[in-house]
Amino acid sequence: MPDTVAPPRPESATFQVDTESMPLEQVLVHTPGHEMELxxxxxxxDLLFDDILFLGNARDEHLLMCTLFEKVVDAPGAVLQVSELLLxxxxxxxxRADFIDRLCRVMPETNIQAVRHELKQLAPSELHSLALTxxxxxxxxxxxxxxxxFTRDLAAVVHDRIVISHAATAARSRESIIMQVLLHHHRFFNDVKDRVITLPEGVTFEGGDLLMAAPDVLLIGHSERTSFGAIMAIAHQVFxxxxxxxxLAVDLPKRRSTMHLDTVFTFASPNECVAFPPLVDDPSYGYAVHLTEGSEPGQFITDMRPNLCDVLNDLIDRDLTFIPCGGPDRINQEREQWTDGANVFAVAPGVIVGYERNRRTFEELRNHGYRVVSAENFLSYYQDSTFTPGDEKLAIQLAGTELSRGRGGPRCMTLPLARTSIHDM
Incomplete structure (x- = not known):
């Protein structure tokens, strides 16, 4: 199994994400631990799980994914672990005091306040256990x-800024606190702590709803997890x-199967998307509100657009190809969307990771010129050499037999902090 010891990492973080598919430089993840056994x-x-995962297999699958990222990036500190940063x-x-204070404010219905003093006496390892488990x-x-x-939902990087999520459910509210404490107190983030965008109270936003379609075009899903008020607040800050x-505020059905925009739509390369077909061909699905900056501060110009794909082709200076998740058959589309067939993660342009079980989606990728390989074979082939993206298009299959039961794909499990800038390519 891959070594769980993280490589040395750089002294400080850099936020830089201007597209979805430029080469990955650094990513934040969390390999599941004891909290999964609870x-x-x-x-x-109540914990938002449809099934119970076997921790041993889930960890092995996740660590294999992390090893894959380390090979592709081939630089110290490419993969950062939330648990290690928190400890x-x-x-x-x-x-520790800030974490406890935030916990008391966010969870007033519990008896945390009554043991506030005792919490501050806990050893770092004991508070770490409380935070996660x-x-x-x-x-x-x-x-x-x-x-x-699913670290994607903790935050989202837009160019050199990071937007902190406001979890839509009580089950995930403590995750936002963890991210806030890391950004405000960890020495690794000292140079970028002034680049944090904090949303107002009362709105909800999770990072799976935000995609960088182009350096000047931002997509945000209006889903069951992200409110329109949050979209307006983010738009104000990024403008x-x-x-x-x-x-583009993309309207989604407010249901679990489409909880985030990236459950139905992701980028595989600058001009290719993997999409759940109704988002592309159903006129009642996925309309977008196009927001641009008005002449006065805080003012927006809005334009209702009936189809996300049409407006993207209008705004982006390239023709987009939409690769259907699940292939041509609607039942297979729905089955593979449910198991995150559309939730692929690009580690470089035209180099993506997805769950092996979504075989019809991989067949479509093969039809669009991708060579399909397993994660194990990829790592074996490049064991003694450096992988250089750009020679061919690759669709890498992650077994994910256990991870997929958690209802989140490779994009859900990754929070990129830095990618190569499109201006440096």
Whole structure:
């Protein structure tokens, strides 16, 4: 199995994401741990899980994915682990105090306030356990955080800014606190802590709803997890602080199967998308509100567009190809969308990772010129050499037999902090 010891990482973070598919430089992940073993039949729905995962296999699959990223990036510190960063930052008393204070504010219905003083006496490892699993030596038990492996939803990087998520469900509210504490207190983020975009109270936003279609075009899903108020707040901030000129608010059915935009639509390369076909060909599905900056500060010009694909082709200076998730048959489309066939993660232009079980989606990728290989074969082939993207298009199959039962694909499990800028290619 891949070594779990992280390589040395750079001294400080850099935020830089201006498209979805430029070569990956650094990514934040969380390999599932003991918190996953605390999902039980009686609490699984409250914890947003449809099934119970076997931790051993889930960890092995996730660590294989991390090894794949390290090979592709081939640089120290390419893969950062939330758990390691959190234990590191909890060595600081002010970071532990901030975490506890935020916890008391966000979860007033619990009895955390009554043991506030005792929480501040916990050792860093004990507070770390409480943060991830909800377990502690105190008379206090919180729900575990099995969804933390879906790090995409913690935040989203837009150019050199990072937008902190506001979880839509109580089961994930502690994840946002963890991300805030890391960004505000970990020395790794010292140089970029002034680039954090914090959303107002009362709105909800999760990072799976945000996609960088082009350096000046931002897509945000209006889903069951992201409110329109959050989209407006993000638009205001990115118009002011980044080169974004167009924000498309993409309306999605408010149901679990389409909880985020990236469950139905992702980029495989600058001009190729893997899409759940109704988003492309059903006129009642996926209309977009086109937002541009008005003449006055905080003012928006809005334009209703009936089809996401049409407006993207209008705004982006290239022709987009939409590769159907699940192939031509509607039942297969729905089956493979349910198992995250459309949720692929681009590690470089035309080099993507997806779940092996979505075989009809991989057949479509093969029809569009991709060579399909397993993650194991890819790593074996490049064991003693460096992988250089650009020679051919690759669709890499991750077994994901256990991970896929968690209802999130490779894009859901990755939060890119930096990609090669399109201006450097």
């Amino acid at each position: 999902v039980a039949p009686d609490n699984r729905l 590191d930052v909890f060595q600081q008393e002010d970071a 909800g377990e502690s030596p105190l008379p206090l038990r919180l729900p575990p955080l099995p969804n933390l492996m 002011e602080h980044t080169p974004i000129e167009h924000v």
